[in-house]
Each structure stands twice: as C-alpha cells, then as structure tokens.
Amino acid sequence: MKNLKLQLCLLAGFCTSTLSAQFSAGDGTADAPFQIQNKEQLAEVANYLSSHFILMNDIDLTNETWNQIGSFDQPFCGVFDGNGHKILGASINSSASLWSGFFGYLNQGTIKNLHLENLSLKGNAIVGGLVGQIDNGGVVKNCIVEGSVTSFDNIAGGIVGCIYNGGGSIINCIADVTVTTGPASLTAGAIIGQCDDNGIIQNCLVKGAVNVGGRGAGAIGYFGCDEVLAPQNTVTGVVITEMKVTRLASWAGAEHFGRIIGTRNGSTGTIANNYVLTDHFDFIDVTPEQVTEEKQGGEKSEIELKQQTTYETLGYAFGNNEFYPWIIKENQEFPTLWYTQNTSTAIPTTEKRTDIRIYPNPASNLLQITGKIDQAELYTISGNLIGSHSQPVIDISDLPSGIYFIKITSGKNTHSYRFVKL
Template sequence: MRKFYWVALGLTILLVLFSCTQKPVTGPVSVKVNVNLLSSTTVKAFEPRLTGYFSDIEKIYLTVKDSSNQTILSTETTNKTNPSFSFTLPNAGTYSFYVEAKRSDNTRVFTGQKENVTITTGNNEVVIDGILVNGTLKANVEIDSTVWERYNVDSAVLEFKKDIATEWTQKSLTISSTKTMVEELLYPSMYTVRFKISLIAKDQYTIPENWSNMSNPAQVTIPIDPDRVRNVTFKVVFDSERNEPQVIAVLTQITLPYAPEVSNLTAVWNKISNELILSWNYEEQNATFYIYKELKDNDNNTYYEYVGNTQNKTFTIVNFTQSEYDRINGIAINAVVDDKESGLKVLEKTQITELQVPNAPGNVAGSYEDYSQKLTLTWDAVSGQDVKYKVYKKLATDNDFILVQDNITTTTITIDLPLTEWNNLEKVAVSAYNNDGESQKTELEKSNITLSDFAGGSGTADEPYLIGNARQLQNIGKSEYLNTGKYFKLIADIDLTGVTWTPIGTYSSNLSTSAFVGVFDGNGHKIMNISFNDTTKSNVGLFGYLYNATVTNLIIENANITAKQYVGALSGCAKNSTVEKVGVRNSILRAENSYYAYVGGLIGDVNADNSSTNTMIIRQCFASNVTVSAPNYDNARAGGLLGRFYANAVETGTIENCYATGTVNFMSTTSSNIGGLIGLVSKNTTYGGSVKIANCYAAVAPNMSGNANWKGFIGGSSVPATSDSGNNFFDTDVAGETAGSASASLQTGKPTSEMKQQATFSGWDFTNIWKIDEGNDYPRLKWEF
C-alpha cells in the first residue's frame, strides 16, 4: 500500500509540472472599441456644449498599446455621431486604449482612455468615456502710466465662475508692474470673469486718496473652449473727466467662427433718452447674443468692451451719451448657438442712425377739479415737425405708467379722472413724440397737482366761481375770495353730512376784512345737513357774517346749529346786505349765551347802517318748520325768521314777502324780545332808522304760555316800521296770542283756517310771488318749488 501511494504522488507532480510549462494559445482576437460620449458620468461634465464641440471635430483617433507600452495599432474615424472602432489584435493579452478627437488645426476637443484591459479569445468590447480637454483663460492686467505713478496697488483679485454656477473662484494677484498676466486651465463652458482692484494714493495730494472697484468690478462673459486660449484684458485707466481711476474689461477679436453671423444688424441712437437700440436677424434657434463695443487704444489696436448678452434679437445700450458715441469705433455682436460661435459681426459707427426724437415737455402743471372729476394738464410746446404728445397716469396699484391719451396736438388737455383714481394717484406724466420716437416722460407728482378751489369760473358776474361740493363751498372762506367782492354760484345740491363746518366769514372791528363780501347765488340748489355744536363760538350759520353781500336763490335744509350767540341757518349776522329768495326748512337753531342770544331761523342779527351805500334788504325769504331756541337769558332776541333787525340808519331797511313757521323756545314767562317772525326790531337812538315790513306772515308757536312779552309777529316794546309797512299776518291759533306786535296796525291776527285762505291775503301778488293750497296750507313762495 505504501509503495502504491508514492507512485500515485509522483504521477500527480508530473501532471502539474506539465500543465505549468504548456505554451499560451496564440492567434488573432477580435476587438470593438466604442467611444461613449453620452454616459451618465459624462453628460454632466460636458454640459450643454457637447453638440457644438462635436461639430468642430475633424477626426477621432484611436491608439492601442500593449503591456510593454509599444504602439501596436493606430486608426481613425470621421464618425462623430456614434464613434466606434473594430479591429483584430494578433494575440490575447493586456492592452491600453487611447482616444483623441481633434480639430483640423490639430487641437483636441476631448480625450479618453482605458488602460490594462485584458483581451481574451473570442469577441471583446471596450467602452471608453470621452472627457473634454481643458481650455486656457489668459487674464492680463494693464495699468496705465498715470494710475501707476499716482497709486500703489493694495490688493487685486481675479474671480471667475461658470454661468451655471453660484460660487466664484478667487485668485489673488501680485501686481508689481504695469502689466501682469495669469493663466488658468478651465473645464470648457461659458464663464463670467471679473477683476477687483484696490488702490492707495502714493502721496497726500492725490485725490481720491483711496479708490476701489470691489463693489462694482469690471467683468466679461466669455466661452472657454477645449484646448484653446481665451485672452481677457482688464485695463486700469485714469478717467480725466471724473478725475479718478476706472477699470474696463476688453477681449480680443474672436478668430474662429463656427456658427452663422447675425444679419441686418442696425443701431438707432436716441439722443434724447441716451439709448442705443440694436436689432438684427438670426435664423438659428436658441442662440445667445453677446454685445460688445469696438474700441481703439492709443496704439490703434482694436479691442472689444463687453456690454451684455440677450437671447432676444434686440438690445438697448443705456447711458449712450455723445461722449460714448465719440469713444467707440463700432458695435459688435457674437452669436453663440449650440456652443458654436459666429465671431464678431461689426457695425461701424458711421452706420449708426441718429433719431431726431423731440425733447421732453417742460413746465408740466396740473390741476384737479373734484366735482366734475377732471384733471387739467398744461405744458410748454416742444419744437420740431409733426410733434404730438402722450399723457400717462400711475396709480398706487400700478407697476408702471398707463397711457391715458395720445395723438394730442395741443399743450393742454382735460381728462376724466374719477375720485377713486384721484385718491390713489401717485403721479402723471407727459411725453412728446414724432415718427422717430418718443421723448422721456416729464413726471408730475400728485403733491404738485393743485386741487382746484372751484368747479370753474373766474369770480366775475359773467363767470362766477362754480361750486359743486362741500370742499369748494368751504373755499369761499379763503382770504383770496372771502372779502374781495367775488361772485359764486352753486351748480349742485350739497350735503354737509359728516363735514366739520367752519362758517364763512366772521365779525371783527373791520368787517371788510373778516366778513363775507361778495355775491352768492344758490341757483335754486339746496345745502343740507349743516351741523355745528360749539357754545364758545359766535356768528354761526352757513355764513358767519354777511357784509355788503348778496345771497339769493338758496334753500337750507336740516340745519342743526348750537352756538353761543348770533345764530341763524343762513348767517349769524348780516349788515347792509341783500338776501333774496333764501329759505330754511326743518332746522334747529340754538343760542346758549347767558346774555343776548340773537337767534333766528334765517339770520340771528340784521343790521342796516347808514355808513354804507347799501341798505339791508330781505325779500321772498322763509323759515319753514324751524325750532329757534334761546334758553339761557330772558332778553332773548329770538324769532322764527330773524332774531333782531336793527335799523341803525337814516335810510330804511326792508323785509317783505317773507314768512316763518315753527317754534320759538325761550327761558321763562318773563322773557322778552321774542316773536313769531322777528324777535326785535330796533333803531339807533341817535340817528333813528326804520324798517319797511310788508306782506309777511308768521305761524310760529312759543314753547310756553303765559308770557305777556311774546308776540305772534314781532316782539319788543316798539316797532320802528315805515309808514308804507303793513298787510302782514300771523296765526293766532298757533301763536296762542292775539297781539302780533307793539304796533297793532302793522299786522293782523287770523285763525289757522283763515290763514289758509287766499282771500285773507288781500293785496298780495299770487301771480308772481305767492301760491297757496287753499284749506290745506299757508301761502308759500312760488320760487321755493
């Protein structure tokens, strides 16, 4: 058994030795090499420029080396769409494969390799991923002699990033001479390159002492192509106009166009707005256009200053002034599409068209009238042929101006502007335009638009100031209108609900400067809901004081006034004025002074004075359903129409064809100078005076009975009436009194039933002045309906 074991072991060893010394299999083997340019690992690396770079490739080369680094195969293909190579190797073994894609000038677009690949018998497939070759950024910094002599460089930084990146790569530069160059190998893409520099003056007399463009660096956007050099120059020059350094970014002419140039490049210079408007044609899709200014340096070398880029076929260069036009040599555009470049298409400066756009209008002014809700604008005419104008508005809710009207041939316009828009208006603007274009807008802020005091007119008898709302009504009280003898006219009913009312005009020792002196025509309209409550104030009503004034054709409704004294719905006081066809309805008048009250439904105190050429006239006026109160002093001087009529004149005052209905409230049964129509008519004890009182009536009740001083028509112990006074009436049922006044012949008392019969009022003019609904109502004035 042991002998058999050793024999078997020897045979096994011989078999192993024989197998180890056997020669390898020889003979050709098949190989296919695929160049993969779209793998998941390379798409990100190539970015979107892949197609553009491929179109520039002339041939793709394959080199195969064996394990001893000997080249055993070189081949090529022009297939750029799906590059691959099929061939045979003499033997199986270990090989390395190298790929290069080259342009016609022998520069490379991409490379790839697979090393130490084991090739066996049968069919072999090798996949090589292509990688783009880095390009070179060559950045030059040139500092001109003036800057170099005046400043030391404190710091300098070159920064660059891909357009699709967010982070900048920074490279600090050491600048020890007027020219510095730095190179960077960069993976192909579109890059933005910028340069920052900080300078310190060499002596204390140099201004500015410190200068930097760190917050606003010069920059340029350029493509970095595989295996190519891109030159960028940053020039630090001295700007003699600004008296300070300046950095400009320039790049050399592009010499390798791959894509079609733009066509029909035009430039139009709007010298008014300082804009250069570029436009062009281009048939390729998804192109980006890079705009440059062509310049010449002192050595007459051409260089290009980057302006900006766009994907549109138009671009506007702003701040294009005359000095900028003088500086440039032309305008150039480089088209980049599918990462192919066209090269610069240059438009010479002589080919730039200058527009004769009109100047912007000057002296724009505006006024707004809030009754008619119209805005009127005026401006100076702009010279030139075929000039027209446009008007714009901007509300707080608008992002920009909105065109209101164009094709305007005059220098003034009135446009509709509703109150809602006026309240939200920020500004308006006017521009001039012709066939060449539109000027800049001349803007007018709302704060500089005047709010018209009135709805129209000039204040004359023929053209009175027109009043359409409460604000315009209150404007009568302005110093330029109050006592200047101007004419005013209502053009609408006015509701004063919610308005804090200030009476128009007041008392002073010189009424010509403080009272209303003018003509007010109510034009048949109403003023409603006057509200006033301040017991420290006197001379209160729609007007505070009328002096040498005229008020006509007006109805006041629902007035509610409480003040100290001199209170009436129309006016607290009136002197030497004419009040005609003015009525008060459904109103409450209250004077709370602890002395004379002077309160009436129409006017608190009336004064006729021989110091004026005018006298005091009240005609065809009424106070209907009024409540007149003087609760705090027995000598009240309170009446349904007037508190007092003071005849302080040799000439007479007049009150005729007037009436009052309602209630007079007084303090007690001993109160005096209280009457249905007038509380008191008195005269100057020295100069005398009298009042004509004719064709008037009262149907006014007292607030209490038993007062012997209460009179149904006129209160007071005497009435200085003229001899032609009379034919007046009062309602005895309503007054609760048979005595009308201290003068029995001045008026006649009648019961309510007779007061509602036309026959009672013999001699009254029921054709032109009065009308009556017999049996149902008292006589009323025709004009009030």
C-alpha cells in the same frame, strides 16, 4: 387749478382772498360766477369772500361737521346764488364766534335762491340760521331755512340773527324752524332775533317754534324804531301759518312777547299787513301784554291763506324766477318758492346719453347742444311748453331769468336736461 388774487373788500372787516381754489367753472365775476358742484368747492367759498358763486347741485352735508363761512373780521361781501338748490344736513357748532350762521357775517353781500334743509346750528351770542349778522345793506332773498337754531347766551333768529350797522334786507323767504335761547338770553324770532338800523323784512312765510328767555315772537324778537338810527325799519307781508312761542324764564316781562314782534322800541318805522293763521298760534307760560295790532298782526282763515289773491294784495310776486318767486297750488297749499316745485312729472324724461350735451349752463344768450338732434323743446319749471327748435343753437336771450328744462329728441330717444337762464 386757477390761481386767483381777489381785491380786498374793506367793509366792517376785510373780504380777503389770496389762495388758490378749484371750482367747476367761472372766474368769480358777476358774468361768470364760480360754479360749485360739491362740498369741497363749497368750503372754498370761505377763501373767496368777495366773489360771485352759483350752486350747481344739491349738496348733502349730513354727518359732516361744517365750518361757517365768514366772520366779523372777514365778512362775506360777494354774491352767493343757490340756484334753487339745497344744502342738506349742515351741523354747525360755532361757540368760539360771537356771530354764528351758515354765513357768519354778511356785509353788503347778497345770498339768494338757497334752501338750507335739516340745519342744526349752535352758537353763543348772535346766531342766525342762514346769516349771523347783516350790515351795510346786505341782502337775503328767496331763501328757505328748515331746521334748528340755538343761541346759548344772546340773540337767535331762524334766518338771520341780527340786522345792524347800516341795515339789511330779508325778502321773499321761508322759515320752518325751531329757535331756542338760554333762559338768560335776550331775544329770539323765527325770522330774525333783532332788527335795528333800517332793516327790511318783507313777504316772508313762517312756521315753527320759538323758545326764549327774554323777548320773543313768531317773526321778530326785537324791532328797533329809533327815529335817528332806524327810521326806515320795515316789517310787511309776514304770514305765520303755525307757531308756538314759549317763555323760558319768569324774569322776561309779558310786554316783550307778541305774534309778529316781541318788543318794539320807539315809534318810527313801518309795521303793516302782517297776518297769522287763525287758531294756529300758541303762547306757553306767558300771556302777552301791551297787545297792539302792529305787534300781533291780523288774522286770516286757512281758505284765505291758500289763495293767491291774498298774497298779491300784500305785494307777493308770482311767477317762475327770482324776480317773481312765489308759486301756489290754489286752495290746496300755502305759497312756496318756485324752485321747490317737483318737476318729476312735469317734464317727460328718459335716460341721458353721453353724446348729448348742453352748454353753457348757466347761459345768458345762446344755449348750444352737441350731438344729433331732431327737436329741442323748452319748458318752464312747472312744465309749460314755451318753444320748439330744430337747430343746435337756441337763442334764449328773451327768456326771463330762472330755471328751465329742455327736452331733446334724437331718433326714438328723448333726453331732458335742466338749465339756468341768467
């Protein structure tokens, strides 16, 4: 049990923490983030809102009623690294809060490398699958949201509800969502409901459905372009592969619907190089008016959207870590994030023995092995051999940050382990 007293983080509200929690390892700093291995430890994040965290396992919340992390009064302002893991089956009904999401409110913090699968989220006002609202330069990157997001009264976004008050970023993310509002609600988009105040939406893949009473689009429901408040708002590199947008109420004017953006308010900001898969976007009960290329995006064929060069021209970075996060099966599939790669056949594996252990994990410079070894081979997450060693201490300082595997040979047995290079 670690007794911790963390600094107050005064932003839109307070990131406070004066409670005790038990995590698997770490002290909550950038160099030694709290390690989370189970749902009990995940719940404790709400008590340490300005700390650094890293998720060590997939966590299944199916059949659990889950409470969101952070609020306007106590926003999350730390760093949460999903480490390529999934949080599955979270069901959140936060009708008592104005801001609803797996993280209700993000203020200057960062959420990265996290996969929310089979999410069910319901809220009354500003609702986003991963984050309700981002303020003051908060960042969401390399994240995947799959599931349903509902706002009964106001704004809904598949990944983020709203960016406001100092801006924020959604970069290198994937949304596979059904987003729904009430018939009298304002705006909805599969990436974000409303983007104001210097928000950046960059290099995101989208599919799903948007059902909205007011303004709606496949990516961004409302895009504020006020020359004073939001001169730097940016939407680039958005690719929609399958989408259906339905108008739920006749009061919503057809000029407030589009494929990339529903409503554009103002003339500043940047909207460029966004695309839709040809013949894979439908509007129900509305025919958009005031159609412009900025609001609608261009079109690409399925062949083009399954080629790496198409995305590289948009600025997508391909590789094996959070800095080069995209991978693609050329001419077969659309891109995805590196941590979704199925490695079950890429790395030879057998049973793990209790006398073989690697530590620390995550590691920055040296990876150590306990037990008798004959050979240790390092592999990328895609199964490429990058080095062979015979000593129990391996220098990994030159490896890029990312997820790797180590195959250890001991006598006639082999044992494979996953580790993270920070």
